[in-house]
Amino acid sequence: MSRVAILGAGVMGSALSVPLTRNGHDVRLVGTHLDRQIIDSIKNRGAHPGLDAPLPEAVKAFQLEEAGEAFAGADFVLSGVNSFGVRWAGEQLAQLLPDHALVIAIAKGLAAEEDGELRILPEVLTDAWSEPKRARHPVAAITGPSIAGEVAAARDTCVVFAGRDQAVLDRLAATFRTDTYRVWTSTDLIGCEVCAALKNCYALGVGLAEGVLEAQVGSESPDRMHNYEAALFAQGAAEMRRIVSLLGGDPETVGWLPGVGDMYVTSTGGRNVRVGRLLGTGLHFAEASAKLGDPTLEGAAAITEIGGAIPKLAHRDLMRVEDFPLLRHLYDVIERDQPVAMPWSAFFGGEPDVSLARRDVA
Amino acid sequence: MSRVAILGAGVMGSALSVPLTRNGHDVRLVGTHLDRQIIDSIKNRGAHPGLDAPLPEAVKAFQLEEAGEAFAGADFVLSGVNSFGVRWAGEQLAQLLPDHALVIAIAKGLAAEEDGELRILPEVLTDAWSEPKRARHPVAAITGPSIAGEVAAARDTCVVFAGRDQAVLDRLAATFRTDTYRVWTSTDLIGCEVCAALKNCYALGVGLAEGVLEAQVGSESPDRMHNYEAALFAQGAAEMRRIVSLLGGDPETVGWLPGVGDMYVTSTGGRNVRVGRLLGTGLHFAEASAKLGDPTLEGAAAITEIGGAIPKLAHRDLMRVEDFPLLRHLYDVIERDQPVAMPWSAFFGGEPDVSLARRDVA
Structure with a gap:
């Protein structure tokens, strides 16, 4: 038995x-x-307001001012804050971390420097x-791919613990792994983290489809635009592969749980998809976000951060802007209030030109 | 303007x-x-019974006995039959095909020989x-990824025309391409065709999730098991990549429209997913299929064909059975009436062993 301290009582940290x-x-x-009210709720009723089932009775809940007591002697520390809280969490952990504790984090995003350099969040945390x-x-x-409510309900979930030290990953995996929470490991920390950030961007993009259809037919429709969604999913996977390579990750990482697996789960529901739908109907991002009660939207934040970094990296000859038409369009929609006008012909390396094709084989 | 003859008036050929x-x-x-009643319906009312909107008035419909007239002088021929009709269509085309016509086909599947050799359907057609x-x-x-109803409604759709001759592909693409039906090309015919067959198998697998949940909670549930679905999607993508390589295709083909794009669209709805759901609740395949009115199920057929071929290919040292745990389990469920018991630990090259991991770093 080990002692595990979790910082952050959001749904995933708690689950x-x-x-x-x-x-x-x-x-x-x-x-x-x-999280003050969440902790009160767990202390008083054993229930997390964002999760359907009560938490296990064995879980001990602490307010932030009790963190010192909670972290004393911890063998493992889980940073359960999202991407917006990573720097804050790093400062807390600088004080709280016991000397021999192993650390694992859940935040999904990338942080852009002034010059466009993109850093993974486990580095920002430190x-x-x-x-x-x-x-x-x-x-x-x-x-x-892991939705918190399903982890809390002990439904089958397959995840990847990513890090640079295999022995550390093995210890972490052995600590968390159950017969329904299944853990693989990867030493491609960069690839896994870049995928984690980007899948939120592209899931938001997939969400546009429903809104675009609503705008076309003039009302909510039982129909879907599956072909549109699937093309965006595929273009997202292709762009993801390219960014992972450019940032020094392994493009193979895109092909399984950390990449297309996580993008699948995020594209089939959740806040990023919902804000995408509203943008597809023609709302500006500020309106769409307000309509959803201004939730934390890691997808939109990642689009702003990464989409803004690409031209800077291109200026330094480290990327080509035209390799990321979908991410750039999402940036234009979210950051510049441009209407959705999908640049289909720029996808997949560019659709071959019709007139040219006709001339070639005439 | 060219003359185009379409053989088969199913929803996709017609769309x-x-x-x-x-x-x-x-x-x-x-x-x-x-398709006799479908053709009657188009001739009499301009409507295809399987499509929401009427077909364009310019489309001329023919019964099979009028095929000679329809095919006379055709520049392009579309084989619009599904995988079950490919041999039949090949025999028809042997008689009907004008000398200079270019041929393109839509059937999705692979045909297994006695010794387990898997052949792509464009070859079987000939x-x-x-x-x-x-x-x-x-x-x-x-x-x-293209759902017929959306193609018929001229909703944005991105497809790949695959073949061995780039000039032929360019002519075909220029013939079909519009501002909403967008066409890329690939000379990886094998990779594209293997993906097309396999995505139906894995989409059926993804469908299991809802049924498994229903069986657990005892009724239909508004909940989903997104994590389960996403893990199957990711394992499907990984197995797809391996089979494509083994059969001589380009594994990169899995990463865009023909692979994960098409698997995404097929996993988010349709008959393969529906039969998967019923299998997940515990029905045998014959019961599940009957409950859906015995539709043509290309996914189930592909599972039987490919899943049955794998041990034969393994016996000839051309594959390893353990590299395809999901496809093999789907085969056991459909062909051997085994209950669904997902072999999670065999996924992604095998989940690292817990006790071993603990011992390694002790």
Whole structure:
């Protein structure tokens, strides 16, 4: 039995207490300053307001000011905050992390520097750490398709723990793995993290389809535009493969759970898809986001961050803007309030020119 | 303007008359012996019973006995029959094909020989042709995500015309391509065709998830098992990549429209998914198929054909059975009436062993 401290009581951080307690670990769930009511609810009723089933009784909940007690003697630390809280979490962990704890994180995104350089979040998490602390705690990441509510309900889930040290990954995997929460490992940390960020972008794109159809037929329709969705899914997979390569990851990572698997699950529902639908009907991003109650939208944030970095990287001859027509269009829609006008002909390396084709074989 | 003869008045063969007539071609739609009522309906009311919108008035419909008239002088021939009718269509075309016509086909599947050899359907289509006829008419294929009803409604659709001769593909693409029916080309005919067959198998697999959940909770549920579906989608993509390579195709073909794009569209709805759901609830294949009115199920047929071939190919040292745990399990469920018991631990090269991992780093 190990002691596991979770920082962040959002749905995913909290859901992961289910496989952990099932394995008999001593699980301490610490809320951020935003999670005060969630922690109260768990302390008082054993229930997380965002999850259907009660949390296991063995889970101990802590408010942020009790974090020191929660983290004391922890063997494993899960950073359960999303991409917006990574820097904050890093600062907290700089103080809280026990000397021998292994760290794994769930945030999905990439952080762009001024010059367009894109950094993976497990690195951003350690920005506030001393060099020895960084060396002692190589941060791993949970990637692959997992909806929190299904993890909490112990429904079959297959994920990938990614990191640079195989022995660390093996220990983490053995700690979390159950007969329904199944864990593979990958040392392609960059590839897995880039996929995790990008799948949110492209899932938001897939969501446009329903909105575009609504705008065409003038009302909500029982119909779908599956062909449109699938073409965006495929173009997303192709762009993902290219970015992963350019950023130093393994393009093969796109082909399984961290890439197309996670993009599949994110494209079939969730907030990114819902905001995409509203954008497809013609709303500007600010209106669409407000209509959904201004939720945290990791997909939109990643589009802004990565879409804004691409021209800078292209300017430095590190990328070609024309290789990412879908991501760039999503950027134009979200950041520049452009109407949706899918650049189909630019997809998949460019649709062959009709007149040219006719002339060639005349 | 060209003359285009379509053999087979199913929904896809008929839907393709929409982009073709939009391009001003003279389109002749010929029903098979199974399509008599469809052709009557088009002749009398201009409507295909399986499509929502009427067909363009310019489409000329023919019963099979009028095929000679329809095919006379055709520049292009579309084989619109599904995988079950390919041999029959090949025999018809052996008689009907004008000397200079280019041929493209839509059937999705693979045909297994006695020794397990798997053949793509554009080759099977030409079995009844003379050698000179085969040389004159290299058969191309339409692959990628396209639901017929959406093609008929001129909704945005991105497909890939696959074949061995780029000049032929360019002429075919220029004939079909419109501003909503967008055509890319690929000379990886094997890869595209193997993907087209396999995506039906894995989409049926994805469908299991809903049924398994129903069986667990005892009724239809508004919930989904997205994590389960996504893991199957990812394992399907991984197995697809391996089979494409083994059969001589380009594994990169899996990464865009013909592979993950088409698998996405097929996994989000349709008959293969529906029969998968029923199998997931515990029905045997014969019961599930009967419950759906015994439709033609290309996915189930492909599972039987390919799943049955794998051990034969493994016996000849051309494959390893353990590389295809999902396809093999689908075969056991459909062909051997085995209950669904997903072999998760065999996925993705095998889940690392827990006890081993613990010992390694102890």
